[in-house]
Amino acid sequence: MGGLFTADVENRGLVLDPRTKLLVMITLVIFALGGTGSDILLVRCVTVAVSVLPIILLITAGQRKKALLFGLIYGGIKLLEIFVVSKATGAALTVIGLCCMVFVRLMPGLIMGAYMLSSTTVSEFIAAMHRMHVPQQITIPMSVMFRFFPTVLEEFSAINTAMKMRGISLGGKHSGKLIEYRLVPLMVCSVNIGSELSAAALTRGLGVKVRRTNICKIGFHLPDGAVLLLAAAPYVLWILGMIGVVK
Amino acid sequence: MKGKDLINIGIFSAIYFVIVFIVAMLGFIPIFLPLLAVLVPILGGIPFMLFLTRVNKFGMIWIMSVIMGLLMLLTGMSWPPLAVSVVSGLLAELVYKSGNYKSSFKAVLTSGVFSLWIAANYLPLFFAADKYWSTRQNFGQDYIDTVTKLMPKWMCPVMFVAAFVCGIIGGLLGKFLLKKHFEKAGIA
Numbered sequence: 001m002g003g004l005f006t007a008d009v010e011n012r013g014l015v016l017d018p019r020t021k022l023l024v025m026i027t028l029v030i031f032a033l034g035g036t037g038s039d040i041l042l043v044r045c046v047t048v049a050v051s052v053l054p055i056i057l058l059i060t061a062g063q064r065k066k067a068l069l070f071g072l073i074y075g076g077i078k079l080l081e082i083f084v085v086s087k088a089t090g091a092a093l094t095v096i097g098l099c100c101m102v103f104v105r106l107m108p109g110l111i112m113g114a115y116m117l118s119s120t121t122v123s124e125f126i127a128a129m130h131r132m133h134v135p136q137q138i139t140i141p142m143s144v145m146f147r148f149f150p151t152v153l154e155e156f157s158a159i160n161t162a163m164k165m166r167g168i169s170l171g172g173k174h175s176g177k178l179i180e181y182r183l184v185p186l187m188v189c190s191v192n193i194g195s196e197l198s199a200a201a202l203t204r205g206l207g208v209k210v211r212r213t214n215i216c217k218i219g220f221h222l223p224d225g226a227v228l229l230l231a232a233a234p235y236v237l238w239i240l241g242m243i244g245v246v247k
Numbered sequence: 248m249k250g251k252d253l254i255n256i257g258i259f260s261a262i263y264f265v266i267v268f269i270v271a272m273l274g275f276i277p278i279f280l281p282l283l284a285v286l287v288p289i290l291g292g293i294p295f296m297l298f299l300t301r302v303n304k305f306g307m308i309w310i311m312s313v314i315m316g317l318l319m320l321l322t323g324m325s326w327p328p329l330a331v332s333v334v335s336g337l338l339a340e341l342v343y344k345s346g347n348y349k350s351s352f353k354a355v356l357t358s359g360v361f362s363l364w365i366a367a368n369y370l371p372l373f374f375a376a377d378k379y380w381s382t383r384q385n386f387g388q389d390y391i392d393t394v395t396k397l398m399p400k401w402m403c404p405v406m407f408v409a410a411f412v413c414g415i416i417g418g419l420l421g422k423f424l425l426k427k428h429f430e431k432a433g434i435a
Contacts, residue, residue: 144257194258198251206250
């Protein structure tokens with residue numbers, strides 16, 4: 001899990017502005033996951049293009065194997081959705097529908113999220129948020145949170161193993177203590193890691209009143225333009241579709 | 248508010264959201280969908296009560312609530328949770344503030360008020376049901392029928408009450424565990 005969430009700056013390939021990535025993420029959530037405007041054919045087509053975008057970004061970051069795997073899954077399930085769902089009924093429909101939900105709608109967003117985390121450093125994120133005039137009170141907790149997820153998951157799986165060994169699991173001897181004996185240790189170590197984190201952040205001047213400067217160079221370049229154009233397309237087509245210009 | 252407080256918000260939001268996420272995954276099974284408003288506040292109450300022991304300045308609970316709403320927006324639950332979490336977070340903040348950030352009775356009550364945003368996730372299901380399902384046709388008619396039967400319109404206020412009551416249960420559970428484990432260890 002650590003590799004998924006830690007920024008790997010040397011191998012990230014195409015450098016996009018964090019704000020561009022955020023827009024792609026929001027577009028994916030609105031159109032791919034939320035299914036907005038799915039009654040308009042052109043919006044549906046563009047949504048597929050935006051959904052494939054995270055996979056292309058993965059290729060530029062040099063993760064070809066992963067990209068190929070996700071690409072094949074997405075393509076396969078999407079075809080299944082187009083050709084089979086309209087004919088299936090009953091239990092088969094439920095199963096296929098769940099697959100479509102997970103792989104066609106959820107997966108692009110998840111890949112984009114993972115790509116976003118693995119290609120953006122905390123400094124860049126804070127710099128970008130600062131440019132968007134998001135207050136510090138939101139950006140600092142958010143950046144801590146995103147960097148903290150891998151820690152929580154890592155600790156959780158270690159605690160899980162330890163508790164299983166002691167028979168504190170579903171079907172084990174002490175299954176009644178299932179939740180207490182997982183959450184409590186998790187919170188204790190999270191609190192400890194947290195105080196280390198705040199000490200580290202204080203040495204970087206997070207607590208001071210003066211305006212912090214940032215050496216990260218962020219800004220929109222040519223690749224950003226292309227990606228932004230694609231990400232903006234579904235919104236434009238959706239509005240055009242609502243007015244009735246396109247079908 | 249200092250850097251340290253903001254970092255604390257981040258850490259506890261992360262723990263809370265992991266719980267939300269794990270429970271939300273159960274929602275694919277129809278019967279578990281209404282249970283989200285029960286399970287999340289009860290389980291989330293445990294870290295939330297520990298979080299409250301670290302709260303001593305105005306705004307910390309509110310910010311955590313807004314962050315939860317933002318995360319719901321980013322994970323595809325649309326805007327109602329954010330709208331509710333902004334208000335309920337402020338209310339929770341005021342409740343805990345009225346106890347000078349110390350009262351443990353008010354802390355339990357805060358946990359209840361804070362949990363209200365979870366019920367807001369269901370709002371589209373009640374008030375825009377057609378639109379909600381038109382984007383989820385893939386689930387199959389069986390799933391839709393089951394959930395529609397489980398969630399008639401009058402369930403909407405019930406959901407909010409359930410979230411509130413379970414938030415209080417979660418708060419009591421959290422308080423009990425704090426006493427049992429954390430005070431001994433000196434971190435509560």
